[in-house]
Amino acid sequence: GENVEQHPSTLSVQEGDSAVIKCTYSDSASNYFPWYKQELGKGPQLIIDIRSNVGEKKDQRIAVTLNKTAKHFSLHITETQPEDSAVYFCAARALDLLINTGTASKLTFGTGTRLQVTL
């Protein structure tokens, strides 16, 4: 099955600096890669996702890149703010769009990165 590795486990940056979190996946059939932000005591919240037909996607201060050949994808947060402090999880999913079933649509999560943005 799919295995997702995530680095680093903790990351501390100063406000205004950029933060980069990297993930690798093992299953070449994976074609959907979401990123979730989890604040203390809350469930994971989707912040951005990318599908395998594109190499990069950007949404304001957040961007995600995907290298299918190397099987890795990264989250980039620019101009970090204290409210960006949270645990970030990457995930991967293989999706067969030709078959409308619930199979093969589970998310496999990485181990998480605790991001701390300091003043």
Place this chain on the structure above:
Amino acid sequence: EPEVTQTPSHQVTQMGQEVILRCVPISNHLYFYWYRQILGQKVEFLVSFYNNEISEKSEIFDDQFSVERPDGSNFTLKIRSTKLEDSAMYFCASKRTQASEQYFGPGTRLTVT
């Protein structure tokens, strides 16, 4: 904005007891999931549910676990005889179509003593 809701937020139970965790997915969603997160660890898939049946389950989801969609709005996870190692956060998630993103609820913290 519609959201997934879960009750209770925290459940404490004794080992061997049955617990039912409840979820109300987003109303027009068709795919439902349960995940768990042991403290400090990653989120792990338990089970997916579509068209009133389980479509996939992990090795964690053994005979002690069951899921049900008893009516048009609720989606429940039952643990028949809880063990200490079942202590975790349990997250419900739902999505509208096969290709759409999953939305997670706030979780239920289960503590087994």
